[in-house]
Amino acid sequence: MVPVIAIDGPSGSGKGTIAALVAERLGWHCLDSGALYRVLGLAAERRRLDLDDPLVLVELAATLPVAFEAQRVLLDGEDVTNLIRTEAAGLAASRVAVHRGVRDALLGWQRRMARPPGLVADGRDMGTVVFPDAPLKCFLDASPEARAMRRYKQLKEKGLDANLPTLVEEIRARDQRDRERAAAPLRVADGALVLDTTALSITQVLDQVLDAARRVFGDLVRQRTSP
Ligand SMILES: Nc1ncnc2c1ncn2[C@@H]1O[C@H](COP(=O)(O)OP(=O)(O)OP(=O)(O)O)[C@@H](O)[C@H]1O
Numbered sequence: 001m002v003p004v005i006a007i008d009g010p011s012g013s014g015k016g017t018i019a020a021l022v023a024e025r026l027g028w029h030c031l032d033s034g035a036l037y038r039v040l041g042l043a044a045e046r047r048r049l050d051l052d053d054p055l056v057l058v059e060l061a062a063t064l065p066v067a068f069e070a071q072r073v074l075l076d077g078e079d080v081t082n083l084i085r086t087e088a089a090g091l092a093a094s095r096v097a098v099h100r101g102v103r104d105a106l107l108g109w110q111r112r113m114a115r116p117p118g119l120v121a122d123g124r125d126m127g128t129v130v131f132p133d134a135p136l137k138c139f140l141d142a143s144p145e146a147r148a149m150r151r152y153k154q155l156k157e158k159g160l161d162a163n164l165p166t167l168v169e170e171i172r173a174r175d176q177r178d179r180e181r182a183a184a185p186l187r188v189a190d191g192a193l194v195l196d197t198t199a200l201s202i203t204q205v206l207d208q209v210l211d212a213a214r215r216v217f218g219d220l221v222r223q224r225t226s227p
């Protein structure tokens, strides 16, 4: 069985950053499942599909021409890595993600990412639905204000326009949709290590996740993660 670390949490909680760092330290593969939903949202909008219509979206999800290559995300061969990172793309992703059929269509794709020597997967339902048997599950959280501030800084660093109160509102709205949907809602998986990262640095969060990985996987990860 391929070892899996599942890292879930709301937008801006730091799960993508931590998943990438943990995967790098362990030399394992990394799955950014949010990117998959973001690409689907983008593809649907480009085809002018109705984001509330599960039938057309399921068909698109089942045949989505997406590829992840060396830190780049490709849609139909086009590099959409930056295009899918906007708040608008996050909102479209959150809308297409409410449909159970869409989620089912993307399940096999995600599970096939679990390849030796191991996988670190981040998203909303990694520990609850996609990899329910993952030996280590983490749930990262932070206050909406802290998460909006992180996003604000991220956008400003890229030279993009950002408004903090608007970002707080967008984050709250996306949280609500992701937590309240019927299909695979965002929630803490049983047995998950819950970390409130509001007042923690990236290094402090990384250290706690690596500590947990050493406890759970022992020698399998100890050499690569020793402090
Ligand atoms: N503990 C932390 N303290 C300060 N900044 C952080 C922390 N964790 C992450 N960040 C920063 O916050 C921003 C958002 O982090 P990241 O993209 O990892 O979040 P996410 O949970 O994956 O969000 P999304 O679900 O929207 O993709 C990044 O700029 C990252 O560097």
Ligand SMILES: Nc1ccn([C@H]2C[C@H](O)[C@@H](COP(=O)(O)O)O2)c(=O)n1
Binding pocket: 011, 012, 033, 034, 035, 037, 038, 090, 093, 094, 097, 098, 122, 123, 124, 125, 126, 174, 178
């Ligand atoms: N496992 C997942 C991953 C993502 N989503 C949806 C819900 C999010 O709001 C949106 C964007 O994700 P992000 O890139 O911010 O992690 O995609 C989901 O439902 N399940």
